[in-house]
Amino acid sequence: MTYENLLEMLQNRRSIRYFQDKPIDKEVLEKILASAVLAPSVANTQPWHFHVLDNAELKAKMMECSCYGNFVTGAATFVVVTCDKAAKAATQSTIWNPREMEYSCAIAIHCMMLAATALDIGSCWVSLHHGPSHNLLKLPDHHVVIGGLMLGYLKEAEKMPSGEHERKPLTESVTYYA
Numbered sequence: 001m002t003y004e005n006l007l008e009m010l011q012n013r014r015s016i017r018y019f020q021d022k023p024i025d026k027e028v029l030e031k032i033l034a035s036a037v038l039a040p041s042v043a044n045t046q047p048w049h050f051h052v053l054d055n056a057e058l059k060a061k062m063m064e065c066s067c068y069g070n071f072v073t074g075a076a077t078f079v080v081v082t083c084d085k086a087a088k089a090a091t092q093s094t095i096w097n098p099r100e101m102e103y104s105c106a107i108a109i110h111c112m113m114l115a116a117t118a119l120d121i122g123s124c125w126v127s128l129h130h131g132p133s134h135n136l137l138k139l140p141d142h143h144v145v146i147g148g149l150m151l152g153y154l155k156e157a158e159k160m161p162s163g164e165h166e167r168k169p170l171t172e173s174v175t176y177y178a
């Protein structure tokens with residue numbers, strides 16, 4: 001892997017909200033999920049759980065729980081990621097910011113997005129209202145909903161890498177301390 005390969009993948013990834021009407025092959029989905037668990041996590045707690053929604057009715061109900069996602073039913077698969085706040089670290093003596101378990105789950109979502117890009121699958125993170133999505137999946141209290149990820153095969157028109165990303169100039173986002 002070279003930096004150029006990585007840069008190309010990062011540039012090719014963009015949020016895709018409309019997909020082909022075609023289910024994702026099981027092996028492809030498993031590759032995406034296997035990539036998620038390679039994410040780093042605080043004290044290697046691996047606090048993530050992936051709820052894979054293929055069922056149209058359940059996807060429609062989950063769409064009702066989205067903050068801005070009235071296109072969720074168009075995803076072949078919608079993966080809701082939750083954080084198990086009761087996940088245990090190998091070393092109990094470690095003290096860390098409890099939010100870091102949630103950050104770890106966010107990294108896992110990013111790993112899925114990158115794997116999807118490499119596999120020519122479009123993806124888009126969709127924010128979910130915590131209470132309704134938690135209730136819909138009948139989650140235990142120690143699970144926190146992190147977000148949902150739409151996945152689906154790219155439409156022909158989306159296959160061209162856009163290369164364009166609306167980003168602030170780096171100078172606005174970075175401060176160097178001498």
Ligand SMILES: Cc1cc2nc3c(=O)[nH]c(=O)nc-3n(C[C@H](O)[C@H](O)[C@H](O)COP(=O)(O)O)c2cc1C
Binds near residue numbers: 014016017068127128
């Ligand atoms: C934490 C997070 C929440 C997001 N929530 C939504 C959402 O609810 N609906 C949506 O359409 N896009 C959502 N997005 C996608 C962003 O709008 C998108 O990443 C951003 O506009 C930059 O575009 P790009 O992903 O194509 O580079 C979310 C992204 C992140 C990281």
